[in-house]
Each structure stands twice: as structure tokens, then as C-alpha cells.
Amino acid sequence: MIEQRIRNRAYFDKIMNSDQAALLIKDGMTVGMSGFTRSGDAKIVPLALAERVMKSGEELKINLFTGASIGDEVDGILAEAGIVNKRLPFQNERKMRNKINQGELLFIDQHLSHTAEQVRNGFLPPIDVALIEIVAITEEGYIIPTTSVGNSSIFAELASQIILELNVAQPLGLEGLHDIYEPGMRGKRQPIPLTSVEQRIGTPYIAIDPEKVVAVVITEKSDSTSAIKAPDAETEVMAGHLIDFFDQEVKQGRLPYNLAPLQSGIGSVANAVLHGFLKSDCTDLEVYSEVLQDAVFDLMDAGKVKFASACSITLSPERAAEVIPNIDKYRDKIVLRPQEISNHPEIIRRLGLIGINTAIECDIYGNVNSTHIMGSNMMNGIGGSGDFARNALLGIFVTKSTAKDGKISSIVPFVSHIDHTEHDVDIIVTEQGLADLRGLAPRERAKVVINNCAHPLYKDALLDYYNEALKRGGHTPHLLEDALAWHARYLQTGSML
């Protein structure tokens, strides 16, 4: 049985248990781990490491680089054990987030397409150990990733040592789904030859030097499943606004009947909005995204999406139970790429994607905060939203118009942190409506954002702010002494009202 998975005999000598493998990770090391949006992460070696350190009390700190978020259990216990010095480029686990916001753990929030470049150029500490979950080892000794590619290929290529977690709970049907392409050093590389969503440009395996592999650990621990919420009445309305908008764009001849390849960010709102296409007349849709959530599989099953490219698959428990064991069924409809390729500006711009990402808050001029609560506290990270919004045909941000039972307005005079500037935001959608900002100057944008997207509870206050600012003039009129007053009020009183 295991011979099906380990097809190169030399690797059998490297099999050990997770405790033994965890001993190979030493204090001060930088560990590059597989895992993107909770999928395909190495699981039992980091758990063994954290548990040992918590028991022994030994001094051990590592830098932890991943693709994006890893399973809650893993990031949680690593945070709890206090063994992470620096974490990048994304996370979304509560305990780790708290440590970050308390300053006990340093987090670097990066565009997900940037990490590989920075590692390659030596702008980050070198990868001592790559810790990669795999589904199989080929005869040549190359490795097959599981449900995500993330940064696994660049970590494995550049690491001094490699530890493999061979996960027998991940179906062998995943083999053949991946397309690994290494662009090479900036300044010496060729164009990335990808010109269509379904095209394969690389290899179905990560080619590694087998000599670097120091441990193979067998596991059968499943991926964490996604915690996204089902679409609700408000997200359905938001999806409706967007479908109406696309209908208009098709009618005006600005988009073809099957639109353009869709990207949708991680999370409930983006998933719900994508879900809205089930009710649309669209067919032959394509997806070129970083993560495939439930909605994409629902759309494939409904015959709406004909092909989906991403760097990970992250599903709800129900959909994971259906999809993952039967992944063969989607073999001719899916490709998984390194995140550097799924999120590459070159490809996003060339393919002309429609990028749909979630905002925490937007200001009246169209600047977007994707990461921080009230300016100071990190939520999850910018993820790929910047890679996509900047380079997409249409950079779309979705958010409910209020949060915390109306105590927070998601449309504010001035966002408390900016991740996407007015230059990169084409469309804002809330349950109140859609603001099409293309070709609008700031003074035009403000009116459209307030009138179309703000909640009635806050609309007058936003108009008051804007009209008062207008009296002072400016290209982007502001009252700097009041610009962040809504946030300050919330922090003091628990409400922006």
C-alpha cells in the first residue's frame, strides 16, 4: 500500500515518526511550510514540536513562513507554545492573531505573490527546513503536493533540508492536478507562458533534490475544513447587485457572455457572492483564483463553471467529504498552481480577471482596508487581494455596510488603515447597492459610494462630513481633525453612532 505512495526506495530509510522529525527543527531556524487557506499544511510535525516544547520548556523559536493560513489547530498550538518569532505572509487563527496584536509575535503581512520573490532574492532569512505535506513520492524522488501548492515549491527548492509529511488520508487522485512552474530569478527569467486558465506550463510534481530530504513522516490527519458561513439574505442581495452589474456590462459590450475569469477571495462573503452565479444565466465561466471554496464546486456541478485554476482547495466539512475523495471527477476541470503563479501580476493582467475580494471597511473615496480592525489590530492579512485588485480587469470589493449590529459602519470618512488605494478599486458592493467608480474623480466617487453603499443609519453623517469637507476644498476633500473620529468614538463608546 505505502509503495503506491513512496515509489523511490531510498525514501523508506528516511521514515520516522513526528517526534523524531520534530527534533530536526532547531532553535533559530526558519521553517518554510506547506499550507494555503488551511489546506495541504504540514500537521503532525509542527504539532509534535509545539507539544514537546510546551512539555520541556526548552528555549526554541522559529520563523514560520507558509503559503497562507494553515489549520487552526497548528497555528493555534504554535502560538500557544510561544515558539514563533516571525510569521508570514498570512494567518487567520484566533490565538495567533491575539499574540500578534499583543506584540508577542511578529507578523509580516505580504502580498501572497511576493513571498517567493523575497525568499528567492535573499531579502528574508534563508529557509533552513521545508516542511511539506505530500500525497506521494515519484520514482525520481520528486514530490506530489496535496490540496494546496502555496509556496511549497520555492521552499523545497531553496531549503537546506526537507521534511515530508506523507498524508495517506489525502487521496492519490490529487496526483496530476498540480502544475508546478518555477519562473527563476528576476532579471534572468522568461515570460511566464500561461495565456489561458486551463493551460499547463509546468510539471505535475515538485522536483527536489532527494538528498535534502531528512525525514518522511506518515500521517492520516485531515485538512482543517473551512469555517465559512452559508450565504444569508444580505450576501444574496450583494450577489444580486453584482450579477445585475455583469448583465449590464455584457449588454453594453464591455464583457463577453461568459464574463472574464473570476477570482474570489477567501471567506464567507466572497464565497456567498460567487454562489450568486448559481441563479444567473451565466455559463462557460472560468475561475482563476487563489482558493477554490464551496461555491466553485457548486458552480462546476451546476455546469456554470467549466474550468478552475487556483493554488488550493478549501471546503466546508460537508463539501470536503463529497469532493476530496472523489477529486478524480474534477480532474479535467481543475489545476493547482504555486501561489506565485495563481497570484502573479503578469498573469492576472494578461488574463483580465474579475477580482472579487472582501473589505473590512471602505472610505467615501474608495480606499479599502482589508486587514485592520480600528487601525491597530490585525485581522487576517491582505492575502492576494492586492495582487488581484491592482491588476484585474475589474477590482471589486464586497462588504456588508455595517458590522456589530450596526454599531460599525463599513463605509467611513477615512479608513483607519489602507491596503488598497483609490487607484485600485473599481467597484464597491454592499447589501445597499453597488458603486461603479470607474472613470470617476474623487468628488464623484464620494457621492456614489455614500448614496449607493452606505447604510441608512450612517448616510446622513457621511454626507455631512463630505459637505463640510467640500467647504474647505481639495481634490479629495477631508476634515483631518474629524477624519478618524468615527473610529475613535467606537473605541471609546462601542459604537460609531
Add this chain to the structure above:
Amino acid sequence: MIEQRIRNRAYFDKIMNSDQAALLIKDGMTVGMSGFTRSGDAKIVPLALAERVMKSGEELKINLFTGASIGDEVDGILAEAGIVNKRLPFQNERKMRNKINQGELLFIDQHLSHTAEQVRNGFLPPIDVALIEIVAITEEGYIIPTTSVGNSSIFAELASQIILELNVAQPLGLEGLHDIYEPGMRGKRQPIPLTSVEQRIGTPYIAIDPEKVVAVVITEKSDSTSAIKAPDAETEVMAGHLIDFFDQEVKQGRLPYNLAPLQSGIGSVANAVLHGFLKSDCTDLEVYSEVLQDAVFDLMDAGKVKFASACSITLSPERAAEVIPNIDKYRDKIVLRPQEISNHPEIIRRLGLIGINTAIECDIYGNVNSTHIMGSNMMNGIGGSGDFARNALLGIFVTKSTAKDGKISSIVPFVSHIDHTEHDVDIIVTEQGLADLRGLAPRERAKVVINNCAHPLYKDALLDYYNEALKRGGHTPHLLEDALAWHARYLQTGSML
């Protein structure tokens, strides 16, 4: 003589004077004009139009799209005449800026690589008239641009009508310098084949449909020259910091001896910093930029720069008088491309540029404001700084640590407008020092920015703000009620102190 310049006989019938040509531009039209950083702009037709309207008092408003800034005289009189409805994607003329900030003229501030895409996709009003300065017309009826390419090729391709300003003051030696490449529609295009700075991938002319040309106007009006100031003691110190940094990068093996292709933004500081390479040991440098200012020609003459690619040439009066008439001398060392190519994320990322751009202000976490004075008033525009900073190997921002005789600190707790987020800013340089932000989390960044870059006048106040914010915690600690207080104080008292 004119036959040397107009080699297709059909064009002779289209020659008219500027007043006649100006009559072809009607109320409500969108005009796509040549011109980038004051160079290669159409000059006498817009002047004739503005003068006529000012005299006649007729009702006439146009949308004016260009490459970037055009000559002061032209933007100035167009603003004065009140005939511009919308202006994009960049400007830097005083009268126009005032109108923008007074809300009398709508300005859309765009990434310079985005405009062509938005026109191509019909997200902006269609181009009614392209108004292009040229140096010659080929036998086929194609046109040769002058000292800039800007957006001329996409405007000419998509416009309903074309008006040509044949400028006999621009030397015929410019012919052969241009390389016009049209990527085509997003979703249907191939990789842009450019893999090195000096490579030519297109044609030396803009291929147009001669039938669309409705007027050829002969002119001999020179380009506006640049108003950049000579390097001063402070900019020399800044250049020194940067040269030292590059030396270290070479020593550490992160950059080769000739660094990476350099990009430098428009303006005195960026030009001065580039000038600093004259005193360095660097040789075989390459430039891949949007504009070639004095410093690049000085570096070429000194044998430091071996090749320079850009989309325009903008020089001081002295250097213009030396360089432009003798442009033949640089024929094998220069190529001028459309701004979509000079600023394309695909190329910038592939070549691994070093991008050096000017900031108006930076915050302690590394967010950069490139466009707005005290949050509300537009200065010039983001230009290409975002195209470069986001996609470069190194995104570098330079600014003097204070402005207005010390009354403004360029390092602030929270920038009053954000154009470049912490995710895109690698290095900040002031005359005080250099902050290398690579691989640093926000709490690390704050210390480095304050300690290395802030002026002593403001250092303590910045540290106080940061330390007070630290008490409240957060990934990016802020005191939102005080975050913009420095700017508000300046607006009230005329000083941040």
C-alpha cells in the same frame, strides 16, 4: 524639406493651420493627447483652441487624456480657458492644480500603466480625437512620435479622428528611437516578449489608419523644459545613503556589480539621487524607467549607464540644447516605448527593477503619500510610482525629512493620504538616513523609520506617539484620535511643531 518629414503624399492635402484644426475639436469630445512629463505633447492646436474659446466665450468642454504631464503653457491655458471637464492620468501645472483643488475641474489620478487598459476596455469615454505630436510620417502613412510615446499609440489606434502636429523643431534623429508594441485586449493577449532593457519588440512607428487623419498642422514649437532643481547638499547626502546601501547589497551577494535596471521618478529629488551614481564605482548600469532626466544622460556620458529604456525624455534647458539636436549620438543607447510597456507590471517584475520614487510624506510604518498635501489637495499625481514600487525588486522612496523650513515633518504618525501601502515599500531614504524595511514587522519598521529617517526636530514626538500607541497594543499600534493631529495642527497654525 517638408518632403523629408511627410513621405506619404496623401497627407499633404490634410495640412492646415492650428486654428482650422482646433475647429475639429467640438464641445463634449474626449481628446487623447500625446505628451509625457512635458515632452512630445501637442502644443499649438490646444493653444489655438483655448485662445479661441477665451475670445469667443463659446460653450466648449472636453475631456483631456494624455500620457502624463504636458507643457505648463498648454495645461495652464486649457485650465484658464475653463474648457477641461475631466483630466487624466497626471498633471503638474499650477493653474490646473488650483482648478482641480477648487473642484472646478475633475481629475482622475491613475497608475500610468492603467490608462491604456481602461481606454481599451471601454471603461472610460471613447477617444473622439487623438492629437499627436510627430516628427515624421512614413511612406505607409504611419507616424513617428517625438520625445515621448506616452499613450499616443493607444489613443491613435482607438480614436475616431486623428490630428497630427508635425514638429519640425524636433530632430529627425528621433526616428528609430521608438519601439511601439500593442499588447492587445486582456484575455486574448500573448506574453509581452520583452526580457531585457535594450530589446526591441515592436515597430519604430505607430501604425495608424491614414483615413482617420483629419489634419496635419506644421509647428516648430519646442518642448517645455524641465524645472528640476540641481542636486543640493541634502539630496547629495540622500544619494550617498543609497549608494552605500547598494554597495552593501553587492557585498552580500544580493545584487550583481551593476545592480539591476534603475527606474527613477520625475522630479528634482529622484534626479539628484540618480545623479549620485556619478560618484559611485558602478558601471554597466541599465535604466528602465518612464522618463529620462538629466541624470541619465550625465551617467551615459560618463560611461556609467550603458542603456536606457523609457517612454519620454525630459531635460533642463541646458541639457535639452545639448542632447536633443544630437540625439543621434545616443541612438544605440536609448529606446522609447509606450508607457503601458515602460510601466507594465509584467515587465517590471520580470526585469527586477530598482524603483526610486519621491514621497511627499511617509508614516512610521512605511505607508507613503505621493500625491496629496495635507490629505485634501492634489499635488501632481501618483504617476508610475505605484507601477514600479509594487512590482520592483526594491521599492525605494526618497524624501527630505522636513519641508517648509522644518514646519512640516515628512515622517508622520499616519500619512494624510496613502498611495503606497506598507506592503509595497522596501526602503525609505531621507537626508537623515536609510530605513531598510525588508523582512520587518510593523513594530520593527516604526523604530527603524523614526530612528533612521526622521528629522531630530520631530524624532522625540514620533517616539512619544509610537510609545503611547504601543501601550494600547495592536499589530500596527495607533492612537486614532491623534493620528492626524500633526496635519490638523499644521492647517491651523502653519507648523507641525
